[in-house]
Amino acid sequence: MTNPVLVEVLRGAVVESAHRGAVSVFDADGKPVWEIGDTARPVFPRSAVKAIQALPLVESGAADAYGFGDRELALACASHSGEPEHAQLAAAMLAKVGLDKTALECGVHWPFDHNATVALARSGGAPSALHNNCSGKHAGFLCTCVHSGIAHAGYVKAGHALQDMVRDAVQSVTGAAHDVDHCGIDGCSIPTYAVPLKAFALGFARMATGRGFALERAKAAKRLLSACMAEPFLIAGTGKADLALMQAAPGRIFVKTGAEGVYCAALPELGLGIALKCDDGAGRGAEVMIAAVLANLLRSDEPLAAKLTELAHPAIESRVGAKVGSLRPTAALS
Amino acid sequence: MTNPVLVEVLRGAVVESAHRGAVSVFDADGKPVWEIGDTARPVFPRSAVKAIQALPLVESGAADAYGFGDRELALACASHSGEPEHAQLAAAMLAKVGLDKTALECGVHWPFDHNATVALARSGGAPSALHNNCSGKHAGFLCTCVHSGIAHAGYVKAGHALQDMVRDAVQSVTGAAHDVDHCGIDGCSIPTYAVPLKAFALGFARMATGRGFALERAKAAKRLLSACMAEPFLIAGTGKADLALMQAAPGRIFVKTGAEGVYCAALPELGLGIALKCDDGAGRGAEVMIAAVLANLLRSDEPLAAKLTELAHPAIESRVGAKVGSLRPTAALS
Numbered sequence: 001m002t003n004p005v006l007v008e009v010l011r012g013a014v015v016e017s018a019h020r021g022a023v024s025v026f027d028a029d030g031k032p033v034w035e036i037g038d039t040a041r042p043v044f045p046r047s048a049v050k051a052i053q054a055l056p057l058v059e060s061g062a063a064d065a066y067g068f069g070d071r072e073l074a075l076a077c078a079s080h081s082g083e084p085e086h087a088q089l090a091a092a093m094l095a096k097v098g099l100d101k102t103a104l105e106c107g108v109h110w111p112f113d114h115n116a117t118v119a120l121a122r123s124g125g126a127p128s129a130l131h132n133n134c135s136g137k138h139a140g141f142l143c144t145c146v147h148s149g150i151a152h153a154g155y156v157k158a159g160h161a162l163q164d165m166v167r168d169a170v171q172s173v174t175g176a177a178h179d180v181d182h183c184g185i186d187g188c189s190i191p192t193y194a195v196p197l198k199a200f201a202l203g204f205a206r207m208a209t210g211r212g213f214a215l216e217r218a219k220a221a222k223r224l225l226s227a228c229m230a231e232p233f234l235i236a237g238t239g240k241a242d243l244a245l246m247q248a249a250p251g252r253i254f255v256k257t258g259a260e261g262v263y264c265a266a267l268p269e270l271g272l273g274i275a276l277k278c279d280d281g282a283g284r285g286a287e288v289m290i291a292a293v294l295a296n297l298l299r300s301d302e303p304l305a306a307k308l309t310e311l312a313h314p315a316i317e318s319r320v321g322a323k324v325g326s327l328r329p330t331a332a333l334s
Numbered sequence: 335m336t337n338p339v340l341v342e343v344l345r346g347a348v349v350e351s352a353h354r355g356a357v358s359v360f361d362a363d364g365k366p367v368w369e370i371g372d373t374a375r376p377v378f379p380r381s382a383v384k385a386i387q388a389l390p391l392v393e394s395g396a397a398d399a400y401g402f403g404d405r406e407l408a409l410a411c412a413s414h415s416g417e418p419e420h421a422q423l424a425a426a427m428l429a430k431v432g433l434d435k436t437a438l439e440c441g442v443h444w445p446f447d448h449n450a451t452v453a454l455a456r457s458g459g460a461p462s463a464l465h466n467n468c469s470g471k472h473a474g475f476l477c478t479c480v481h482s483g484i485a486h487a488g489y490v491k492a493g494h495a496l497q498d499m500v501r502d503a504v505q506s507v508t509g510a511a512h513d514v515d516h517c518g519i520d521g522c523s524i525p526t527y528a529v530p531l532k533a534f535a536l537g538f539a540r541m542a543t544g545r546g547f548a549l550e551r552a553k554a555a556k557r558l559l560s561a562c563m564a565e566p567f568l569i570a571g572t573g574k575a576d577l578a579l580m581q582a583a584p585g586r587i588f589v590k591t592g593a594e595g596v597y598c599a600a601l602p603e604l605g606l607g608i609a610l611k612c613d614d615g616a617g618r619g620a621e622v623m624i625a626a627v628l629a630n631l632l633r634s635d636e637p638l639a640a641k642l643t644e645l646a647h648p649a650i651e652s653r654v655g656a657k658v659g660s661l662r663p664t665a666a667l668s
Contacts, residue, residue: 014516016528188653
């Protein structure tokens, strides 16, 4: 099955490029509400399921033991831009358990945020694992290990007790078997499992509603999504789509991007979970798709839908800042 | 017509993302040699036709008047990485006509090369228009203006005499009408025209052979392609695909990337021109496509074909440098 074109890239009046994809929207009872393209095909969720991967941090009691509030929980679910606030908070989380950046096994990269990279270089500094976009998630992993009395060395590897907890959480929430044949290694070295796209839509409907969860999990899920919606800068960074989308309706929209064009999202007020994948892996395509899907699902709130529709039509500018094109969702998304 | 999947992105054993596209290979007599997908669809060539856009620099006599050799001509055809050697050479070209970076209308961006950006920031510097990947092309434009006695202000705009010369050159070489309905503005502010992909394949077959050109144009075209093949670092930069592809067979392969997943290429020894477009605009997809196409066309040279095939299978690494996936061409490219 060939997925439809969902996003067009225009330069002048000409469609220059196009992005195909699949979209799945589920309610928490397991009913598909809106499906586009092949939603049964296995997809690596990458960072889009960080909020599910953070369940052990809360459920183990670690988050409470270390006094973590919305800020720390949001960072544990983040793909952040490596701005000073992000790196400092990750360091502070590690300090709570007597660790520092040397315990992080996620690897080092320069901040995603260009201005943060320039500032770091100008100051004579160099990036550390704290600037890795996944450092908050890894700090959460390490806190979970320490609180649970698990030796943390090698915590990123399949077979480590921490990764068993993380895999079991995602498997249980999505209801999709996580098998070794569909296991890959993520950029930050932890296992990632490809399961049908629709399983993530169902999983986030459950995360948003707690439906089908034991009470403790329902509370943990709600606490994590609320933390992300309360601290959207910490889950993303300056100028990021996730920040703009969650700021458009504070507390009402949860979104999380994942590498290779994935989005997971939840709308608690509608009890819906959303998952989508841009076939070619382009973040710009996935961003337009999620904005257009949210605009459609929230169309009864006209001012909000207008804001989201604007986010679904980003401009393309020349190097002197003139508008020379734009992206737009196709009719398949309306 | 839906173009076929030409490149797969693997993580572990799972296809995570995929890139569709179209490929056209022509000889200089106008005979299609190999066509994949919809090669009649209009495509913006973007920077992939810079060597054609540089014809007026040579044909006007400007290049000779200012003593430009392979280095300057390659930079005039480049999408360079903004490394010091690139920026300095662009400045030197401008100095020949008594101009400096303030005459450039391409806009400013930080160097494409990450190490160059970090070094520039560490030194306390800031980028100028010389670091713009198109600064060599624009320096060539300005030299053409000055030599031809054309006032250079506004030289990027449609309707300026310089842009008329540039458009006429591309139109004549490709044989495809450049009409206003298919005109867009490129990132560096000059007009770019969408014409059928196959016209660029034919155009580069002509550039490589001179077939169908007047003698002066044939000489200018050969001189420009030879300059690019002789100075592949200047046309691209550290670690770039164009550099690796041209270094694989010095003097035998001309390639030039363009934004939004375009490649134009020429194989003088076979008298062939090549043009391709990755539908979604991904550079990584286009790079695998061009490497695989070249490997196929040059398959009789087994060691070279092996090198090109290796370039068609780049690894994907985690942030600690472990190989976690790869890209590969599909059977449609073999």
